[in-house]
Amino acid sequence: MHDSTVARAPRNTTLAVDGFLARYRGATRALYAGDLRIYQAWCDSHGLDVLEVRRPDLERFREHLEDDRHNAPRSVRRRLQTIRSFYRLAVADELIDRDPTVLLRMPANRVEKTPSWLDRWETQRLLQYAERESPAHHALIAVMVMLGMRVSAVCAIRVEDFAEDRSGYRVLTSIGKGGKRSVKPIPVPLVRIIDAAIAGRTSGPLILRRDGRGQDRNGAYAWVKILCRKAGLPDNIHPHSLRRTAITAIIDNGGTLAQAQTFADHADPRTTQGYYSRGETLDAHAAHIAARLFAA
Structure with a gap:
């Protein structure tokens, strides 16, 4: 493996990972390779073949990210999205005949209520x-x-x-x-x-x-x-x-x-x-434009 993503992976798993990572470059590729390394290590520790896992196995992996690695919901969601994309491509490449991420529960995508920015x-x-x-x-x-x-x-x-x-x-x-x-x-x-x-x-x-x-x-x-x-x-x-x-x-x-x-x-x-963080403010209200146009 060029990215050392799988140390003892079967040939088809290596092919699947290489094919997935080949679609990306730079920092994005490195990020996805890291996600797959974590997933591969977990599969190895549980005696699972990456290309033969079932949805319940992925639910256990999600719990591992949350409970053992203490990943934040946003990080868990991102890592699971990497795995979901990996399996969708594996299906498209006919390396597996079903996608185990179908109906996989994902952490809520919480939107920041008060986005952080500086004036x-x-x-x-x-x-x-x-x-x-x-x-x-x-x-x-x-x-x-x-x-x-x-x-x-x-x-x-x-x-x-x-x-x-x-x-x-x-x-x-x-x-x-x-x-x-x-x-x-x-x-x-x-x-x-x-x-x-x-x-x-x-x-x-x-x-x-x-x-x-x-x-x-x-x-x-x-x-x-x-x-x-x-x-x-x-x-x-x-x-x-x-x-x-x-x-x-x-x-x-x-x-x-x-x-x-x-x-x-x-x-x-x-x-x-x-x-865009500022949103509507009284300073930006269109009433000021109308006043400039029509004031005597």
């Missing part, structure tokens, strides 16, 4: 504290709020990913969710922050930890939480909050939904709309 002044305060901490901290926060990138994608950025296009723009080429290639222009304020983090290097990760190794998503999460605490910002802010912050700021300041969708690399505008 303009809070974001500037976070950037100030990040700059005081280190160039790497500053670059991490700045790229997330100015380019709206997911934390895993930011941690995957390498110095070699930056280039200059024919019009003179500094651009970043990255691979996002689902292996989607994205080319983003780097605004001048962000160029200065990125150059400070690169510090003359010609290769390697953009975001470095103090030990010289590249930062990962867990470490980046910790950085954000620590910086928010130092800056006196809400304790529910996390890396994805900064992506929501960026999209909300774009729309609030005159950007169209289509522009925000392109910025966020979303395939569906409804996804982008779901990231």
Whole structure:
């Protein structure tokens, strides 16, 4: 197995896993490979062949994720969705004749009632504290709020990913969710922050930890939480909050939904709309437009 997903798996299981992972690249592939490793290890420990499990076996695996691994409902749901996609493809590839995930109970998909995000002044305060901490901290926060990138994608950025296009723009080429290639222009304020983090290097990760190794998503999460605490910002802010912050700021300041969708690399505008946090406010009420038009 190229991803070491199955250590002692039968040939058909290896074929099924390889065929499933071949559909993905980068961070998405690594995430799904990790989900399947956990599932394969559980099957091995219970003497089960991955391609012969039944729905009751999967119910036990769900309980294992909840009770033994203490995964949050959102993580349990995501892992089970990976397994569901794996089995659906195995059926399509005629490696199995039935899908054991049919009627599998999934944890409730709880929507965040009060989405976490920062306003303009809070974001500037976070950037100030990040700059005081280190160039790497500053670059991490700045790229997330100015380019709206997911934390895993930011941690995957390498110095070699930056280039200059024919019009003179500094651009970043990255691979996002689902292996989607994205080319983003780097605004001048962000160029200065990125150059400070690169510090003359010609290769390697953009975001470095103090030990010289590249930062990962867990470490980046910790950085954000620590910086928010130092800056006196809400304790529910996390890396994805900064992506929501960026999209909300774009729309609030005159950007169209289509522009925000392109910025966020979303395939569906409804996804982008779901990231918009401010909602209706009295400041944005259409009555102000009517008053400006008709007032004497």
